Each structure stands twice: as C-alpha cells, then as structure tokens.
Amino acid sequence: MQDLVNIAFYLGVIAYSAATTLFFLDLARRERSTAVSVWAPRVLGAGALVHALHVVSASLLSRICPVESLHFALSLTALITAGVFLAVRRRSRVHAMGAFVAPLSLTFLVAAQFISYQQPTREIPRALLAVHVTANLSGVGLFLLAGAAGAFYLIQERRLKAKRLGALGGKMPALDSLDRTEHRLLLAGFPLLTLGIVTGAAFASQLTQASSAEWLRALLSYTTWLLVAAVLVLRALAGWRGRRAAYGTIAGAVCVLLVIVIYAVRPTVGAGL
Amino acid sequence: MIVVAGLSHRTAPIEVRERVALAKQDLPALLAELTAEPAIAEAMIISTCNRVEVVAAGPLPVSDFTQVRQDVTNFLVRRAPLVERHLYAHAGADAVRHLFRVAASLDSLVVGESQILGQLKEGFEHAREAGTLGPILHRTVPRAIRAAKRVRTETSIGAGQVSVPSVAADLAKQIFGRLESKTVLLVGSGEMAEAVANLLCQSGARLIVLGRSADKVAALARAVRGEPRTWDALQASLNEADVVITSTSSAEPVIRRGMLDAARRFRRGRSSFLIDLAVPRDVEPSAGDLEDVFLYNIDDFSRLVAESLHNRHREAERAELIVEAEAASFERRSETEQVTPTILALRRRFAAAMKEELDRSLRSKLKHLGTEDRAAIEKMLEAAQNKLLHAPSVHLREATSDGARVEQLVAALSDLFELDSDWEADTEHESRRLAGDTSRSTMRPVTGTDSR
Numbered sequence: 001m002q003d004l005v006n007i008a009f010y011l012g013v014i015a016y017s018a019a020t021t022l023f024f025l026d027l028a029r030r031e032r033s034t035a036v037s038v039w040a041p042r043v044l045g046a047g048a049l050v051h052a053l054h055v056v057s058a059s060l061l062s063r064i065c066p067v068e069s070l071h072f073a074l075s076l077t078a079l080i081t082a083g084v085f086l087a088v089r090r091r092s093r094v095h096a097m098g099a100f101v102a103p104l105s106l107t108f109l110v111a112a113q114f115i116s117y118q119q120p121t122r123e124i125p126r127a128l129l130a131v132h133v134t135a136n137l138s139g140v141g142l143f144l145l146a147g148a149a150g151a152f153y154l155i156q157e158r159r160l161k162a163k164r165l166g167a168l169g170g171k172m173p174a175l176d177s178l179d180r181t182e183h184r185l186l187l188a189g190f191p192l193l194t195l196g197i198v199t200g201a202a203f204a205s206q207l208t209q210a211s212s213a214e215w216l217r218a219l220l221s222y223t224t225w226l227l228v229a230a231v232l233v234l235r236a237l238a239g240w241r242g243r244r245a246a247y248g249t250i251a252g253a254v255c256v257l258l259v260i261v262i263y264a265v266r267p268t269v270g271a272g273l
Numbered sequence: 274m275i276v277v278a279g280l281s282h283r284t285a286p287i288e289v290r291e292r293v294a295l296a297k298q299d300l301p302a303l304l305a306e307l308t309a310e311p312a313i314a315e316a317m318i319i320s321t322c323n324r325v326e327v328v329a330a331g332p333l334p335v336s337d338f339t340q341v342r343q344d345v346t347n348f349l350v351r352r353a354p355l356v357e358r359h360l361y362a363h364a365g366a367d368a369v370r371h372l373f374r375v376a377a378s379l380d381s382l383v384v385g386e387s388q389i390l391g392q393l394k395e396g397f398e399h400a401r402e403a404g405t406l407g408p409i410l411h412r413t414v415p416r417a418i419r420a421a422k423r424v425r426t427e428t429s430i431g432a433g434q435v436s437v438p439s440v441a442a443d444l445a446k447q448i449f450g451r452l453e454s455k456t457v458l459l460v461g462s463g464e465m466a467e468a469v470a471n472l473l474c475q476s477g478a479r480l481i482v483l484g485r486s487a488d489k490v491a492a493l494a495r496a497v498r499g500e501p502r503t504w505d506a507l508q509a510s511l512n513e514a515d516v517v518i519t520s521t522s523s524a525e526p527v528i529r530r531g532m533l534d535a536a537r538r539f540r541r542g543r544s545s546f547l548i549d550l551a552v553p554r555d556v557e558p559s560a561g562d563l564e565d566v567f568l569y570n571i572d573d574f575s576r577l578v579a580e581s582l583h584n585r586h587r588e589a590e591r592a593e594l595i596v597e598a599e600a601a602s603f604e605r606r607s608e609t610e611q612v613t614p615t616i617l618a619l620r621r622r623f624a625a626a627m628k629e630e631l632d633r634s635l636r637s638k639l640k641h642l643g644t645e646d647r648a649a650i651e652k653m654l655e656a657a658q659n660k661l662l663h664a665p666s667v668h669l670r671e672a673t674s675d676g677a678r679v680e681q682l683v684a685a686l687s688d689l690f691e692l693d694s695d696w697e698a699d700t701e702h703e704s705r706r707l708a709g710d711t712s713r714s715t716m717r718p719v720t721g722t723d724s725r
Contacts, residue, residue, distance in 0.1 A: 093450055160448060161561075163573050174450030175544055239541025242565050 001061045008054035009109070015047030016106035023098035027171055037095065041086060044102050048082040051109055055079065065130070071112050073137055074260065078108030080141030084185070088145075092181040094173045100148040108260075128199055136196035136221075140256050142189030143224065147253020149182035150246035157243060179241055182249055183232075190228050197225050217262045220255045227252040274607070275413055276338060277371050278345040278362035279319075279326030282382045285359035292353040295320040297399070304403040307348055312340035315407035317400035317414065319375070321392045323382050325349070328372060328396075330409035338364045369413065369607075370600045376421035377596050378430065385430035385585040390421050412607070420599035427595060430588040433581030437574045438468040440581075441548050445473055445516055448546050448567060453477035458514035460484065460507070460528070461521030462493050466550050469518050470497055481510055484521070508532055512539040518548045519555035526553075530560040537563055550574075608673035615683050616666050618692040623662060627654045 022040035055075055059065065064072070085101040088094065156172045159165055173181075200221070231248035234240035240248075280293060295303060300318055307316040307329065314332035319325070327348065331341045342362045350357050363371045374380045378389050397414050400406050424430060434440040449455055455478045459470045462484065474480050480499035484490040487503060494501035502510055511517065511532055521527055528547070533556075536545065542565055549556045549570040561568035631654060635647060642650070665686070672679040686692060 156447070160444070160567050163569065163577070165447075165577065172447065174446060175448050177450040235542075241542035242544065244542070 001057060005054060005058045005061055008050045008057055009113070011050040012047050012054055012109050013106065015043055015050060016102055016109060019044035019047055019098065019102040020106060023096075023102050027096055027099050040098055040102075041089060041095070044082060044098060044105070045086055047102075047105065048079060048086065051075070051079050051082070051105070054109075065126075073133060074108050074263065075112040076137050077140050077144070077260070078105040078112075080138055081105060081108075081144050084141055084145055088181065088184075092173075092184075093177045094149060094152070094181050096171055096173050097145070097148050097152055100151070101145065104144065104148075128202055132196055132199035132202075135192045135199065139189045139193035139196055140260070142185045142192065143228065143249075143253050143256050146182045146185035146189065146249050147256070149178050149185065150249035150253070153178040153182065153246040154243065154250075157246075175242070179245065182245065183235065183241070186228055186232055186249060190225075190232060193225055193228065197221065213262055217259050220259045220262070224252045224255040224259070227255065274338070274365045275328055275330045275368045275372070275409060276341045276345055276362060276364045277326055277328050277368040278342060278360060279324060279349065280356060280359045280361065281324035281326070281380065283380070284361055285356065289353070289356055289359050290323070290325065293325045293349065293356055294322075295325060295352075300399045301403045303348075304400055304405040307345070308405045310344040310348075312344050315400075315410045316345075316405045317396050317410055319393055319396040321389065324375070324380075326375070328368075328410065328414070330407065330413075366600070366604055369417075369603060370596070372413065372417045373420045373596045373600045373603075374593075376417040377424040377592055378421070379424075379589055379592055379596060383435050384582075384589050385432075385435075387425075387431055390418065390425075393421075394418065412610070413603070416599065416603045420596055420603075423599065424592040424595050428588040428591045430585055430592050432588075433577075433584055435578055435581050435585070437465055437550070437571075437578060438472045440574050440577045441469045441518075441569070442472045442476065444567075444569065445546055446476075448544050449515060451477070455479070455515040456481060456513055457516045457518065458483060458510050459493075459497070459499065460517065460519040460555065461523075461551065462489065463520035463550060466518050466520035466548075467493070467497060469548060469550070470499070473516060474498070478516065481514065483507060483510055508535065511536040511545075514545070515543070516546045516548065517556075518550065520550040521555050523551070523555060524553055526555055526557040528556045528560065530557045530563065533557075533560045533563055533566055537565055540565070548574075608679075609670060612669040612673055612679060612683060615686055615692065616662075616669060619665065619686060619690060620658070620662060622690050622692060623658050627658060 082105045315330040457478045482494040482499040483502045490501045547568040
C-alpha cells in the first residue's frame with residue numbers, strides 16, 4: 001500500500017508539473033496550439049485523478065479520514081480547486097486560468113507532505129468536524145479559484161486599457177467571462193464558508209486558551225467571510241463588479257491563503273482546529 | 274516534377290484576375306481539357322480571388338517540362354486572351370518551392386491568412402474527383418499541405434488581426450466574450466464603421482443606428498438591418514450600448530466624458546467598448562480613463578494592425594526557412610523516388626526472364642533434381658541477378674542529382690529493356706495505393722535489394 005501511495009504521489013507531481021508547463025506554454029505562444037490547448041486540461045485531469053488515488057490510499061494506509069487531518073485538508077483543497085476548474089473551464093471559457101490552478105495544485109500536493117497526519121486532539125464530535133472541514137475545504141477551493149479569476153480580470157483589464165495586447169493575444173479569457181465566473185464561484189463558495197464558520201463556532205469556546213496563531217487563523221477566516229459577503233452585497237446593491245469586485249475577491253483569497261500558510265508553518269494549530 | 278503556371282495578385286490587377294476566375298462547377302471540364310493534352314498527365318487548379326494557378330505534371334518516367342508549361346500557358350490564354358503578360362510559370366524545383374510557399378500563405382496578399390490552405394485542399398479534392406491526379410501530384414500536394422501545417426505550428430504567422438474591423442471584433446470578444454446578447458450603437462456613418470458594425474452583428478449582436486439626419490439614419494438602418502434612432506436618443510442609447518462605434522464628421526467630440534460617466538453609472542459596472550473611427554475624434558479622449566470604459570481611436574487600431582503585420586512579416590522569415598527545408602527534403606526524396614520505378618521494373622524484367630528459363634530447365638534437362646537442389650539453383654540465380662543489377666541501380670540513384678542525365682539513363686533503360694509496360698503497371702499500382710490515402714506524402718520507400 002505504501003508503494004501505491006508513493007507512486008500516486010509522484011505521478012500526481014509529474015502530471016501537475018506537466019499541466020503547469022502546458023498551460024504556461026499555451027499562454028506564452030503567440031498563436032494557440034491546438035495540441036497544447038487540448039492536452040493541458042487532460043493532463044491536469046489525470047493529475048487530479050492520481051491525486052485522488054493518493055489521498056484515498058494514504059488515508060487507508062494511515063487509517064485517518066481525509067477530513068479529519070490537516071495533511072489531507074491541504075491536499076483536498078488542491079483537488080477541489082482542480083476539479084472545480086476542470087468542471088467550469090469550458091462553459092465559462094476560462095481555460096487560461098489553468099496557468100494558476102495547475103501550479104497551485106502542485107504546490108499544495110507537495111506542501112501537504114510537510115504536514116503530519118496528526119488528528120485533532122480535542123474532544124470534537126466527528127460528524128460536526130467532518131461537516132466543518134468539508135464545507136471549509138470546498139469553500140476555500142472555490143475562493144481560491146475566484147481569486148484567480150479576479151487576478152486574471154485585473155491583468156486582462158490592464159492590457160485592454162493600456163492597449164498593449166502583446167503576446168497573450170486573444171488567449172486570455174474575456175473580461176465578462178472572468179467577472180461572471182468569479183461571481184458564480186463566490187456565490188457557490190459563500191454558503192459553504194458560512195456553514196464552515198457556523199460549525200466552527202461550536203469549537204470557538206475551546207479557543208479561550210488558544211495560541212495567537214489560532215486566534216489569527218480564526219480572525220482571517222472571519223475576515224474572508226466578511227470580504228466575500230461585502231463583494232456579493234455591493235455587487236447586488238451598488239453594481240460593484242469588474243475591477244472593484246476583483247480587488248475584494250483577491251483580498252478574500254489572500255486571507256484564505258494566509259490561513260493555509262498558518263496551517264502549513266504551525267501544524268499544531270491544526271491539531272486543535 | 275511539376276509545373277505551376279498562372280497569375281496572382283502579385284502579377285495581375287483585379288481587372289485581369291476576374292477575367293480568368295474559374296467557377297467551381299466548371300473545374301471538372303477544365304481539368305479534363307488540361308489532361309487531354311498529351312504532355313499533361315496530371316493537373317489540379319487553385320482558384321481564389323487572388324490567384325488562379327494550374328499545377329500540372331507530365332507522364333512518367335520522362336516528361337517534357339517545356340511542353341507542359343506551354344500547354345498550361347496556352348490553356349490559360351485561351352480562357353482570357355490578353356492575360357499572357359501577367360502569367361508566370363515555374364517548373365521543377367522552383368515550382369515545388371512556389372507551391373509550398375503558396376500553401377504556407379507566404380505568397381498571399383495578407384501573409385499568414387489561413388484560407389489559402391483550405392482552398393488548396395479544395396483544389397486537390399476537385400482534381401481527385403475529376404480523376405486528374407497521379408503519383409506526382411499525390412506526392413507533391415500533400416507534402417505542400419504538410420509544410421504549411423508545420424509553418425502554422427512552429428511559427429506565429431497567423432497570429433493577430435490585420436484589418437481594423439477584425440481587430441475591433443477581436444477586442445470586443447476579449448471584453449465581452451460572446452456577442453449574442455450585446456448591443457452595438459453606430460453613431461454616424463462611414464465605410465469602415467459600417468464594416469465593423471456588420472462584423473459584430475454577424476456574431477449575433479443587436480444594432481442601433483443613430484445620426485443627425487433622420488433620412489440618412491433610416492437608409493443606413495435598412496442597409497445594415499439596425500434599429501434607427503434620432504440624435505436626441507444619444508444618452509439613452511449610450512446607456513444601453515455595450516459597443517459604441519462612432520464615425521461622424523463633427524469638428525467637436527459628440528460623446529463627452531460626462532455622458533459616458535452617466536452611462537457607466539446607469540450600466541452598474543458593465544463594460545463599454547468605444548470604437549472611435551472619426552478624425553477629428555468623436556469621443557472626448559479623457560473618457561478612456563473612466564472605469565469599465567475601453568476607448569480605442571483610429572490610431573490605436575492602426576497601431577494594432579501594424580503590430581500584427583510586423584509580427585507576421587517577422588514570422589514569415591522563419592516560415593521561409595521551414596518551407597525551404599521542406600522543399601529541399603522533398604526534392605531529395607523525389608529524386609531518389611524518380612528512379613525507383615525504373616529500378617523495380619528492371620528487377621522485375623530480370624526476375625521474370627530468369628524464372629522462365631529456370632522453369633523450362635527444371636521441366637526438361639534438370640527435372641531429375643530434388644527439392645534442395647532446385648532451391649539452391651533458385652538462390653544462385655537470385656544472387657546473380659542482384660549482383661548484375663547492383664551497379665546500374667547505384668549509378669541510377671547517383672545520377673538523380675543531375676536531372677538531364679537521369680532522364681537520359683531512364684529513357685535508355687526503358688528503351689533497351691522495353692520497360693514501358695512494366696513501368697506503367699507499377700505506376701498504376703502506385704496511383705491506386707496513393708489515391709486511397711492522400712495524407713501520405715511519399716511513395717513506396719526504396720526497397721531495392723541490389724545492395725545484397
């Protein structure tokens with residue numbers, strides 16, 4: 001079983017690396033290459049499949065449910081991000097965002113190896129924990145994608161404003177597609193993050209003696225929730241879309257990334273959830 | 274080898290080209306007319322708005338280039354008597370290079386345009402249907418198509434748009450993605466503005482036409498199938514429009530920053546794309562600084578078109594190298610393949626003669642021989658045949674670099690050993706094989722066993 005875990009991990013690294021290269025090649029080429037455009041998402045999909053195999057086999061080997069360990073949480077976030085991207089890519093015409101998703105998945109897959117399989121040490125109902133982690137992971141994956149869409153929006157907007165279309169030519173997604181995708185991802189991720197926040201409140205009482213890192217993590221999570229809520233409300237009420245929505249979404253995604261960084265550099269934080 | 278003769282935008286103005294233009298439905302008859310000439314065994318026609326070319330080849334093994342060229346030229350002159358001075362004709366290696374350049378869009382009016390490759394394939398298909406293709410064109414044209422595809426894959430020769438309307442449509446797609454549910458406002462009139470509007474409407478956008486003169490607006494709206502509006506509806510139309518194309522003769526800007534700011538607020542963050550094709554400009558330049566407003570004037574479009582053209586010409590230099598390499602590689606293979614049918618026919622002739630004599634001997638004087646002895650004699654004769662034919666085969670292949678000499682040798686061998694019938698059977702077989710698979714660019718590999 002250990003061999004299967006290792007093989008799946010290395011295959012995942014290879015596939016994500018190849019997908020990263022292909023997506024960047026696709027962006028860098030002046031003229032779209034059909035072969036590269038076709039193979040980049042396929043390779044990313046193959047990477048996601050072996051990644052899923054890695055998560056399943058590693059959790060069976062370690063006898064830990066993936067949603068009860070920070071190691072798997074990080075890995076699953078990458079998997080969800082890649083999966084959602086592959087699902088919406090064609091419909092939303094945001095193919096170029098693969099240049100963000102593929103390296104992100106690669107980074108998270110590798111980074112997860114540096115976090116132990118340690119499970120929460122506190123007495124938390126397992127069902128509640130599973131709902132909390134699953135909702136948060138899905139929400140984080142969607143927000144990261146929304147943040148990527150926001151970043152791509154700003155790049156594309158700057159190119160069009162500056163009238164310097166350069167080598168990217170028509171390969172960047174259309175502004176409207178990026179804005180719409182970003183909004184939809186936020187709409188999908190917000191209820192999940194809300195569920196995560198609500199279930200997380202059940203553990204809040206245990207934070208009375210928590211470390212400053214745990215407080216910071218909780219603070220960033222609430223900030224993300226507030227930022228996303230503000231972006232959605234302002235869009236609906238005041239017509240804030242485009243650049244303004246992109247800035248808000250990116251700020252939310254940065255908060256999410258900081259939470260992940262805190263987990264990665266202070267693994268004991270995760271032990272208490 | 275082939276002959277390519279015809280005229281193009283480089284040698285003939287449109288008045289001449291339109292006289293020679295060939296209708297698709299006439300192609301079978303025209304191809305039949307061409308191949309009815311004794312010197313022309315194979316022919317295809319490339320007919321576009323910028324060129325009419327005949328690609329022809331004579332009968333194998335030896336054809337008269339000069340006669341093929343003359344016959345093709347006569348054919349074109351018969352179509353339009355006064356075009357002779359606009360015609361060009363390439364033969365042999367030059368013709369191959371020309372065909373490869375045409376396929377790669379290096380000889381096109383707009384370098385890098387992609388239609389020519391489709392038109393070449395269409396011409397090839399028409400010739401195939403008319404039954405005027407043979408081993409030479411079956412070998413040459415797919416190689417030209419392959420070279421063109423290589424150019425498209427390895428260079429950016431087709432990247433970017435090279436006309437103002439296409440750049441404008443491309444930008445609109447970069448902003449809005451799909452244009453089906455978008456509204457285009459055309460303010461004023463002008464050939465280029467109408468071309469841009471038409472192009473956007475072809476993608477499904479709805480068109481509003483607005484101007485100061487109600488009569489002109491009504492007429493233009495009818496022509497471009499848009500909705501006519503009067504000048505007092507300008508602000509309301511700006512609020513509604515996703516794309517605004519302006520081309521009025523006003524000395525002052527007709528669309529002020531304040532109007533666009535009001536429209537921006539009304540549109541609640543939805544992007545507006547302004548295409549200002551007027552000189553003096555119709556849109557106040559500072560309006561381009563507004564959030565969600567993308568303002569491009571005629572200079573911006575000219576610069577983008579020039580950039581694309583410059584990039585294409587830079588890529589064309591790389592494309593020329595690819596075409597040159599492909600043509601040279603094709604010629605090397607062709608030269609070798611040119612003598613292959615003769616070598617095969619010679620071997621077949623020798624093998625047949627030896628088998629006949631051996632069979633006769635085995636039936637009479639040598640009928641007492643056992644199976645092993647018979648096999649040994651067969652082997653011995655085969656070895657003798659190989660030894661005998663080794664030197665002529667090598668000399669023939671060595672001579673391929675000298676077109677005239679190889680033709681002499683092939684003709685001499687054909688005469689001396691009466692190879693014509695064998696050769697024709699071989700060529701027919703080859704044609705049938707290739708006709709089933711046009712993507713194959715080469716004939717049978719050289720399989721002679723003379724080196725044994």
